[in-house]
Amino acid sequence: MESQHEQLHLQVLASGLPALSRFRQSFRYLHRHAAAGLQARHFCLQHADGCIGERRKAEIWQVDDARKVFDEMKKKHCEPDEFTYTIMIRMVGKLGKGDECLGLFQEMVNRGCAPNMMFYNTMIQALARSKMVDKAIIVFSKMVQNNCRPNEFTYSVVLNLLVAEGQLGRFDEVVGMSKKYMTKSIYAYLVRTLSKLGHAGEAHRLFCNMWSFHDMGDRDAYTSMLESLCSAGRTAEAVDMLSNIHEKGITTDTIMYNTVLAALGKLKQIPHLHELYEKMKLDGPEPDIFSYNIMISSFGRAGKVHEAVTIFEHLENSDCKPDIISYNSLINCLGKNGDVDEAHMRFKEMQEKGFSPDVVTYSTLIECFGKTDRVEMACRLFDDMLAQGCYPNIVTYNILLDCLERCGRTAEAVDLYAKLKQQGLSPDWITYAVLERLQSGSHRRVRVRRQSPIAGWVVSPLR
Structure with missing residues (x-):
């Protein structure tokens, strides 16, 4: 029998060496003490097993080392527990070896170990990596049968697997078998997840399931569903939901x-x-x-x-x-529907009430005057914008460039482009489209840095 001092020494070294990422040394240390007739403790072997799993997990040689330690445990009559099996399945699963994970699962059950939630989640995730839909659902059903409550992570792994494999219709099966664990918060999470994955129809059906199953509604689930329907353009259903929300005690x-x-x-x-x-x-x-x-x-x-x-x-x-x-929206509405003078009056009104027009206000009005060929007014607003310390963005420049080009004021357009560059703005595709139209009407050359999708930035003349 090893002394208490030797036991402590063995335990400290086995847990300390992995912390220094020296899992190979841990492995050699275990063999040296085994050869000396010392029985490696369960705690020691688990730490060596764990450290191997935390370094370079995707490398096959490392999994082989883990298997050696795992076998050593069993030879030394140190029974693996659910934590040990979880480590092994996580490592093997990351290599896409779903069948081997199933073998470990069966071995664990045969040894009388009771799987916990962490184990089931690791097992389902390993099967998901191997795209084993049927097996993942079977393990999920065993999880529920053994009264182990699935959490959000469990559902998310199964849901993403079904979506990836084009079998989302089977999610009803998953929800049905775990109905006793389907809380309002889980429903809310699933509604949000389905919506984010672009499956508004499935999200709505699941929400309706929750709606009929629970007496009181969940505000988070309701809000998520409402946003999902609106994003998908399903406004009739959204309006209907809004009308019936009070039935579930939600204001x-x-x-x-x-x-x-x-x-x-x-x-x-x-x-x-x-x-x-x-x-x-x-x-x-x-x-x-x-x-x-x-x-x-x-x-x-x-x-x-x-x-x-x-x-x-x-x-x-x-x-x-x-x-x-509010003013920007009204000015935009008036100007773009032909009432530019009224839009300009609202512009002055907002200034009188103490509001400082921003780049959106100026850009909107400049565009409205430009489209009605009132170029002088558009240019005056642009100058006023600069004088007020409101700096134009690329949208503003594009609007005024387009206005000048359509009115044949090529020289001013070229000067405006130079000012754009001086301000440090980068031309976009709209800028270049306007500049290309200018080529047919201007004899003045300007060098334009234009991005090529193949060769990067090139310099081309503008005629």
Whole structure:
């Protein structure tokens, strides 16, 4: 029998050497003490096994070393436990050897070890790496049968495997067999994950399952589902959800309404947009500044100038007050629907009320004047922009370049391009498209650095 001192010495060295990444030395140390008749302790062997698994896991020779230590444990009658098997399966699984992992799983069960959640997650992940869908689902079912609760990681591994292998339809099977563990938070997580993976239909079906299964709804799951439906353009279902949310004890808020309003506006579904806005004022939470701004920009996008102006007036008379985004949206709506003078008046109004126009404000107005061939006004606004310390971006320059080119003011366009470069801005494809149009009308040469997809930056003349 080894003394207590020898046992302690063996244990400390075996755990210390791996910490120094000297797993080979640990391995030799174990053999040396075995040859001397000392029985290596279970703790010692597990540390050697663990350290081998933490270094260069993808290399086959290292897994072979792990197998040697694993076999040494069994020869020395140090029974492996679930932690030991978890280490082995994690290592072997990373090499894509799913069948070997299944063998280790069966061996573990035969030895009477009780798998825990970490083991099951490691096992399912190993099978997922080997794309073994059927086996992964079988192991998942055993996990549930053994009353081991799956967590978010478990579901995410299975879900990603099914998506990758084109078998998402089988996820109903997974949810069904683990229904007793399907909490509202798990449902919420799965709804978010499915939505992020681009499967809004599956997310909605799963959400409806949760909706009927639980008496009280989950706000996070509800919000995730609402965002998913809106992102997918499924506004009818989103509006329906918004109308029925109170049935599950959830109170609507402005974020929910704004999410649906923005989706309706983006798709120019004006009747539904107006109807939901009226419902919000009547039954829902009070519209906030974001609600009003969404409405103004949505009506503007659809060419509904009168409605946009009306909403702006509602905003002015509410507890909220217009901000720079409100003015920018209204100016954009007026200018791009032909009422440039009114847009300019609103521009002056916002200045009188203490708002400083930003690059969006100036760019919008410059574009509106440019498209109505009022070049002098566009140039004057550009100069005013610089004088106010508001620096143009590449969008502003592109707008004014296009305006000058269409009006045949080539020399000014070339000078503006030079100013763009002096400011340190990088031309984009729109800039180059305008410059190419200038070639046919200008005899002045300007050297333009243009990016080639093959050779990088080249210099070409502009005629």
